[in-house]
Amino acid sequence: MSLWVDKFRPRALDDLHYHHNLSARLKSLAASGDFPHMLFYGPSGAGKKTRITCTLKQLFGPGVEKLKIDQRVFLSPSKRKIEVNIVQSNFHLEITPSEAGNYDRVVIQELLKEIAQTQQVDLNAKQRFKVVIINEADSLSRDAQAALRRTMEKYMSNMRIILCANSTSRLIAPIKSRCLLMRVPAPSDEEMQTVLTHVARRAYFDLPPEAAQEIIKDANGNLRKAILVLEALKMQSPDLTGPLTIAKPDWETYCQKVATLIVTEQTPARVMEIRTKFYELLSHCIPPTVILKTVAEAVVSQVDETLKADVMHWAAFYEVRMRIGSKKIYHLEAWVVKVMSLYKQSFYSLDMSDF
């Protein structure tokens, strides 16, 4: 009774529906016995993790599906306790160092060394090495990445690392050069359509192509989202015919509201109102970049043609600052004020020479 996404997830490389040459390459790599460190990157919902799991299965057999979760406590240099969850099977182990925040270096150093120094005990294991999967590798701090460098070379015989990231831009070059880069692009519309049809067949119903198209359009290349939406729609209207209204997730509608607030009024009071809304989104774990992107897109759709470029320009400008800085709200707010100011100026069609 899991959700369809999880229920019908492909378990083997052969079951994957798209990126067939990628699958083929992974398969041959797994068979070669000379398995490199790898870096999987691509947008979320493209199937990175699924491919990693499939590859592991190819490497080690069904044993990798027996997962257990463990919690480890590390001590930071300042004697603070850091709890890290580790998902592992007998053959691999998966960590998310970003859970440790600024102390991810400690986790990488200690945990990896420990694993690297341990040899595979299971004589039945197909491979002599263990695999460590590092999730959210693009949020690794620089220190942690530096800590990875040497480990990746030194302990090659006992351990392989698979990094999983959305983008390689935040990874330092030495790491990239030590990995085989595997780009997992978002599926095309046709590919998504096949997957959706497949899911529908597995769930014993027929998916009208129009509905599928509708869902694909909404999902924007995120297959996970598409399947979740499909299931939600199926719950709503079992026959999936007629006009479909795809319910947006709560945070997305909230961002839309913020955009409307920006466009309808440009006053300090309105900025304060938006600030509260931003705080709410942030505190409810919506990443600031996602907020900025969603709001900016919504604003762009509502403003005059001449302003669109500027709005996006400043969104990009402040997104960079947000990444560098520490208090995201400042930059979000600065962007809002900037957009308001631009909007007002264009409204009164004043010259924008000094912007």
Added chain:
Amino acid sequence: MAPSQKSTKSSQPAGTDIRSFFGGSSQKQMPTPKTTQSSAAIGSNSKSAIEISDDEDMPPPAKQITQPYPTPKPSVDDASTKSMPAKRKSASSALNLKPMDVDSDDEPVVAKKRKKPTALLSSEDDDEEDSPPKKKPAAGSSKPKAKPRLSKSKDDDDAFSVSDEEEDEKPPPPKKSGRKSTTSKPLFLSSDDEDEEEEDEPQKKRASASGSKSKPRLSKSKKDDDFIVSDDDEDEKPAPKKAAPKAGPSKSANKGAGAATSNGKGKEKAKEEPAKPKFNYAAVAKARAAGPVAPGSKEVPNGEENCLAGLSFVFTGELSSFSRDEALDIAKRFGGRVVGSPSSKTDYVVLGDNAGPSKLAAIKKHGLKTLNEDQFLNLIATRKGSGKLDEKTRKKMEKDREAIETAAKDMEKREKQAAKEQGTSKTVDASSQLWTTRYAPQNAKEICGNKGQVEKLQLWLHDWSNSLKSGFKKPGKNGMNIFRAVLITGPPGIGKTTSAHLVAKAEGFTPIELNASDARSKKLVENGMNVNNTSLDGYIAGTRKSNDDVMITDRTVLIMDEVDGMSAGDRGGVGALNAMIKKSKVPIICIANDRGAQKLKPLIANTFSLPYSRPTTNMIRSRLMTIAFKEKMQIPGNVLDQLIQGSQSDIRQVLNMMSTWRLSSNTMNFDEGKALAKMNEKYTIMNPFEITQKMLGPYMFSSTSRETLGDKMEYYFQDHSFMPLFIQENYLKTEPAALRSYDGPPRQVKYLELMDKAASSISDGDLVDALIHGPEQHWSLMPLHAVCSTVRPASFLYGQGAHYGGSNAVSFPQWLGQNSKQTKLSRQLTDVQIRMRLKVSGDKHEIRQAYIPALFPHIVKPLMDVGASAVEEVIEKMDEYYLSKEDWDTIVELGVDDKKDDQILKKISAATKTNLTKKYNASEHPIPFHKATDLGKIPKKLPGGPAPDIEDAFEMDEPVDDVSEDEKASKDADDISKDKLIKAPKKKAAPKKDAKVKEKKEVKAKEKKAKK
């Protein structure tokens, strides 16, 4: 002259730049003078000041600007032409009313600034052409009307209309200019000629230019003349001072002249007119206001001493050339009294720009006389100390003096007597004593201030024996008699200890004082004072002596001084004291500074609280005068006031200051007093609320503010972690002062522009902050952070605001709360994610963004729609993803918008909720893992440093027994690494169990999985 002028020039431009950067929002944008003027008043002021100075010799800075008069020609004609433009400019400036704003060249521009940018003409052009100036002044006049002050001038159509009031002040400037001009420039030669005529001129002008208006002017002008004369008599110093304040008026005169010329009536007149000198004054004033000038140098006519005696003033709004504090100082210096808010008793209200509406209302209501800045200065210059009021005040003063003399004599007598009594045995020479002891009050009546409280205290002591007899049941008159102790609280140096001692003496009690120099721990307090006569020690020893050689009798009063100083060494002291108070048979007087201190909480209930407040200046002054008289020091009353205020009514401190001063000098004047008070200033740390209010308030960045950039940054450093947060939280709540001259749509645009600048500066600040607190810790960037995060944003948006002085005070930064909420929810989300991990591949952001909305219809919505019957179904679904009830709560809590937790929870009936909890707890659930914390078995000592090799680890274990067991355990457990970590000998039992339990659980989970 020339070199000095040049130097000043260079310095000033820099000043303006900085100012524009921080203070003037828009000035920067435009390189041309017009733009600057249009942008911000501040910027204009600075400019104008510079230009003005050019005309005259006295203000050296002025020269630089003189572009309009680049070639000073000796010929009268040239001078006249030049003077004309100057006049025009001055006129326009006068219209504006603010002397500061008016520049000779830029004046028209200035006017425009405020209202219309288009009108601006370059000053240079004006000089050359006669006709353009006319336009400018007119424009200026129209603009000034908008302002309240200008209202008078409104009626007049022409530039001439320049307010009569201003004219009064004209005369003084000409004189000065005359003197100076002769010395300095050829231009001024012409002015010299004018100088002679000057006095006549203003009158003529007025008469010619505005017949109708002339009357008042004339009268005023006369006054001015007298005034001027006096100035001449005075040293040169005063003249410059005057010039600054008078600049405004002089301009007005010029204006009139300029206007006349423009009309074509009297170019000659215009020439003759002393316009240039007047300009100079204005320029000087501006320069002073704008630039960082030494505080003593700017002011004020040399009025007679105490010429304002008996008058009370209220200052409101922003004066153009003085900051508020300075203006207050001036009033006080001449003996005036300054009151906070206008009442019917107020003599004068000195009105500045942007006066508070409530004060204006009060002025109307009481029909008070109002002065502008120049009139105020004029008043000082002209008013003699001999009026009716003065007679009254003189009588009063004489009386005071007599009183002081008698008091001093008394004091002397007493001292002599004391000396006699002590005689030869133990002479303590009075002159060798500290003044604080020497002039300590000798009886309760001599205590300054807090009379009521002292009386209460006395009455309580007086009734002590009765209340003791009655068992503290009768409250008595003040309700004090049910207490065995009183707690006196108040700031230092106002006589708390002294009054306690004096009262005790007066009531025949022997005071025993214990202060912070005595150990006052619980033990000592309990044993040391045998207050309850529980010990027979005293009887046996023959005398009733306590450990401390303290005689406790029933006529003893225990004074516990500095109770809030009972610190770490006095452990339990306050508690013991409190216990003692409960049973005490002797009165106890506790003394502390801060009543609200946490430490004093226990005492509050058992003591009568007697808060002392700071005595007002009046209360202290007479006594200090007496002392000063006796010490043969000559310190005027207003100087003493200054000292008292500077020390915040701390009598002890004032006495110390005086005794130190006495060593070097017998007299003290106002400025010395001020300097002394400043030197002894108590360093007060303001809290972030106050600082924010100050930073964003209307005065910090106003043109008259004397705070340097460094001063402003200093505020940040008072609390560098909070200030940026406070500024960010509150910067949008102001009514920016930079927007005063805007209206309608341009205002909105401008407002947003300012906000944008402030917001992007705050954003910059965050980047700097990231560098400071990042891995590289660039602490040296803190000044930059101060500017980016605090000073600069405030400089754009400072002004009167909803928060300013109003009820809607500065709010505490939300960021702190929101951030901790974010951390908490993020941690919970991590928990959810890791539980779901066995089924779901996504990271926690995916969980939040995709899964939670998708799970919502499965695990929350049924409860809302169906109710309790859906509980089974929901629990089944939760088990599917290993979610616990807490995770369910988290998922609900993470919703925003219409899925906000409180809204959702409202829609689920209480019965359903309890049902869910009950059923969930009753049934068994698959558990993906156990958190170490859940089992309460986190080993206390965790191995730090790099993970040891396994062999090392065993070595470490060897000295400990049970190694084999340990090994077994580790073999049993799946999780070798964990056990290794937990190897600390003490915890052996725990890890084993832990491991086993975990194993079981995992097995279970696996079984379940397998079934599926």
